[in-house]
Amino acid sequence: MSTSNTHVVAPGEPDVAHHFRDAHHQYDSNKEGIWLFMVTEILMFGGLFVGYAIFHAIYPEMFAEGARQLDWKMGAFNTIVLITSSLTMALGIYYCQIRNR
Amino acid sequence: MSSTTSNPNVNYLNEFKGIGSWLTSLDHKRIGLMYMIAVFIFFLVGGIFALLLRMELFAPGGQLFTPDQYNQVMTYHGAIMVFMVIIPGIPAVLGNFFLPIHIGAKDVAFPRLNLLSWYVFMFGAALAVSTMFTNKIDTGWTFYTPYSIRTNTAVVQMVVAAFILGFSSILTGLNFIVTVHKLRAPGMSMYRIPLFVWAVYSTAILQVLATPVLAITLLLLVAERTLGVGIFDPKLGGDPVLFQHFFWFYSHPAVYIMILPAMGIISELISAFSRKTIFGYTAIAYSSLGIAGVSFFVWGHHMFVSGQSEIAGVIFSFLTMLVGVPTAIKMFNWLATMYRGSISFDSPMLYALGFMFLFAIGGVTGIMLAVIGVDVHFHDTYFVVAHFHYVMVGGTLMAIMGGMYYWFPKMFGKMCNEAQARITFVLIFVGFNVTFFPQFILGAMGMPRRYFDYIEPYHSLNRISTMGSWLIAAGFFLALYTFIRALTSGPKAPMNPWGAKTLEWQTSSPPPFHNFDVEPVVTAGPYEYK
Numbered sequence: 001m002s003t004s005n006t007h008v009v010a011p012g013e014p015d016v017a018h019h020f021r022d023a024h025h026q027y028d029s030n031k032e033g034i035w036l037f038m039v040t041e042i043l044m045f046g047g048l049f050v051g052y053a054i055f056h057a058i059y060p061e062m063f064a065e066g067a068r069q070l071d072w073k074m075g076a077f078n079t080i081v082l083i084t085s086s087l088t089m090a091l092g093i094y095y096c097q098i099r100n101r
Numbered sequence: 102m103s104s105t106t107s108n109p110n111v112n113y114l115n116e117f118k119g120i121g122s123w124l125t126s127l128d129h130k131r132i133g134l135m136y137m138i139a140v141f142i143f144f145l146v147g148g149i150f151a152l153l154l155r156m157e158l159f160a161p162g163g164q165l166f167t168p169d170q171y172n173q174v175m176t177y178h179g180a181i182m183v184f185m186v187i188i189p190g191i192p193a194v195l196g197n198f199f200l201p202i203h204i205g206a207k208d209v210a211f212p213r214l215n216l217l218s219w220y221v222f223m224f225g226a227a228l229a230v231s232t233m234f235t236n237k238i239d240t241g242w243t244f245y246t247p248y249s250i251r252t253n254t255a256v257v258q259m260v261v262a263a264f265i266l267g268f269s270s271i272l273t274g275l276n277f278i279v280t281v282h283k284l285r286a287p288g289m290s291m292y293r294i295p296l297f298v299w300a301v302y303s304t305a306i307l308q309v310l311a312t313p314v315l316a317i318t319l320l321l322l323v324a325e326r327t328l329g330v331g332i333f334d335p336k337l338g339g340d341p342v343l344f345q346h347f348f349w350f351y352s353h354p355a356v357y358i359m360i361l362p363a364m365g366i367i368s369e370l371i372s373a374f375s376r377k378t379i380f381g382y383t384a385i386a387y388s389s390l391g392i393a394g395v396s397f398f399v400w401g402h403h404m405f406v407s408g409q410s411e412i413a414g415v416i417f418s419f420l421t422m423l424v425g426v427p428t429a430i431k432m433f434n435w436l437a438t439m440y441r442g443s444i445s446f447d448s449p450m451l452y453a454l455g456f457m458f459l460f461a462i463g464g465v466t467g468i469m470l471a472v473i474g475v476d477v478h479f480h481d482t483y484f485v486v487a488h489f490h491y492v493m494v495g496g497t498l499m500a501i502m503g504g505m506y507y508w509f510p511k512m513f514g515k516m517c518n519e520a521q522a523r524i525t526f527v528l529i530f531v532g533f534n535v536t537f538f539p540q541f542i543l544g545a546m547g548m549p550r551r552y553f554d555y556i557e558p559y560h561s562l563n564r565i566s567t568m569g570s571w572l573i574a575a576g577f578f579l580a581l582y583t584f585i586r587a588l589t590s591g592p593k594a595p596m597n598p599w600g601a602k603t604l605e606w607q608t609s610s611p612p613p614f615h616n617f618d619v620e621p622v623v624t625a626g627p628y629e630y631k
Binding site for chain 2: 017018019020025028030032033036037039040041043044045047048050051054055058059
């Protein structure tokens, strides 16, 4: 709990919680945590993909018919928006890290 | 920090005061206790439902309920006991409290996430329980399609609640994996962590890998109910057996989420009360991982009669029997640990022995049910009900009780009344067998499960079973009395009342806020009794 943490945080130094040895230890643990979280996301969407694959195999002509109803321009626009948003987020984090050092 | 080292009377219970300091606490010990209170309350609710079910089955014909009400009570008994009692029971309560202390850490890796998972749990539980007062569901805890698509009850709300409870479970598991990897004290190698930690660690892997699949299954079910997408309902072109595949892909590993940490507690108890180094430490540790691994490939044994192919049935049957191997490794290692040890029959040890006796019956009948020919006969009979109650109640609940009596002095700094604890054991152990052994016979006689009524030949055994449930209830109420008496007027517990060797007994009872006044440096294994 932060109230009992007597360690004074110097400006620019990341705040290290009381149960970690140092900032590096904390960073390492956080990284492992977020990777594990990514694994759970992959598994969750994995279930969705399995469902997709099964129904694609059962009703291929229905999926082809459905695909014909889609508008490729909207799809392309959607893809571009998604990719640029991911890119700007990744770049944002990258520049944050650079500045911290 | 400095106050705890100077004053031995300050501990995690009294360092900060007021209800607000509990509800915002990031301390794993306090969060463990908050989980404990919640789980105890849900256990009481689920238990009352169980007693009502047994009352209904006391005699043929309607006793208390209409058939619809019986289905609802059965659903809530199952859903509450599975999602809110047994799954969080050991990891979130005892695991939260003791896993960091066992490895010499000050806290879990992500204390805020830990608190969040408690709030997520409480929110999901509130959502689930609130359906009782609006539109009671009657699908059973498994939400099998297509009935769960078509029934006119609060399935969506209940399923969303189970989804949320699942996320709490994922967050706890994630926290524990990182904690075990990253926060071990100096000298605490992976082969020096107590076997309870190995068991909870294996459980955490299951929680992280299996629960997301349940999450997507439940979301698909909600999508089908609200949007009418045909996924599981054959009327809309869906496949109801696909739901069973998805559901058991989570829910069979979930069975091991329930039993693995129980086995971890038993390893601690057997070693501590035999005053002997555990026999086959690595074998027990790896058998936990082995059970976790195999558990992902056995889900098909729930579906032997659901129309899966014969070859799939044979493979699942074989893989299911494989689970018996790591389980038996544990059993024989516990027996070998006890051999020529100086055994003391304190109450936690009684529960450990009760576990071994009842779990052996539950496990061996599990192997029987893995045989396809036998299962076709026993499927959906009381034989299955008796089998999984022997594993879940005779196994997990016995271990929870043993763990509670074992760790109560550490958690609260007070000793329980030993005589009452032993009487409780006798009541629960005898009551359990009186309740569930007749159900094996009833199942073999062909009595189907989930029915609100039965024919006359099943009457006498059902009556015995119901009477047994009263004994169990008496046992648990006595346990509650023992705990409350110990809290209010129990004698002060010493640092290490059982003379055990693991790290939690090397700090004061109850532990200080940071668990250890000086960070421990580990130079030996957890069970060096000689």
